[in-house]
Amino acid sequence: MTATSAGSGGWFTRACRRIHPGRNPLARSGDRWDGRLLVMIVVLAVATVPAAVTWGGDVHAGRLGEAARDAAATHRVTAVLTADAPTSATTGHLRGGVHVPARWTAPDGGERTGTVSAYRGATRGSEVTxxxxxxxxxxxxxxTRTGAVVDGVSAGxxxxxxxxxxxxxxYAMFRLLLARSRRARWDREWERVAPDWVR
Structure with a gap:
């Protein structure tokens, strides 16, 4: 048997004994509760998977509904800049760029004007979507549908x-309390036998 396989076997054996000490007379009640808690954590982690999948699916479905409503309520148009975009970084930002005056045609055919997002240095007459x-x-x-998938997976x-x-x-808190309890028990045992050792 190679050192790697022996190490793997030793690790697996230790893990099994930690989860289920069996009739080992050296196993304390804390060791048995430690094993039970580990089993409960593994079971809970596995049992949570279907709930996470369901939750992610619900979020995905909700985002798809939003995407459908947004698609019906919004329209993509082309705006024409009516001024040069600023190049200074101190100018107020809009997501994706800077504020620039522009004009565009609304879905009803009327012309609209306002500020849109454009990249710094864009010249007058440039078109942005x-x-x-x-x-x-x-x-x-x-x-978007892609965003719905990302949101669903992220939520799950x-x-x-x-x-x-x-x-x-x-589990970390349990181990901390267990370690403290063991140290306190050792201290009590030492106080009990210390006089005999001194004599």
Whole structure:
């Protein structure tokens, strides 16, 4: 047997004994509770997977509904800049760029003017793509199917990792209290036998 396989076997054996000490007379009640808690954590981690998948699916479905509503309520149009975009970094920011005056045609055919997001240094007459509502006012880009998938997966993973984190913190706290209890027990035992050792 190689050193690697022996080490793996030793680790597996130790893990099994930690979870289930069996009839080992050296196993204390804390060791048995430690094993039970580890089993409970593993069971809870596995049992949380379907709940996380369901939660992620619900979030995904909700985001798809938002995407459908946004697609019906927003329109992508082309805006023409009516001024040069500033190049100074001190100018107020809009997501994706800077504020620049522009004009565009609303879904109803009327012309609208306002400020849109453009990259620094864009010249007058440049065209940028913007999203507008039915009235022609600038609005945020609609939700997408890809975004819905990302949000659903993220929500499911967040739930599962949150449960694992809570379990890990709970187990760490249990181990800390168990270690303190063992030290206190050792102290009491030492106080009991110390006089005999001194004599």
């Amino acid at each position: 913007i999203w507008v509502d039915r009235a022609g006012a600038v609005t945020a880009a609609p939700a 993973l967040a739930l599962w990792l949150g449960v694992l984190t809570a379990c890990g913190l709970g």
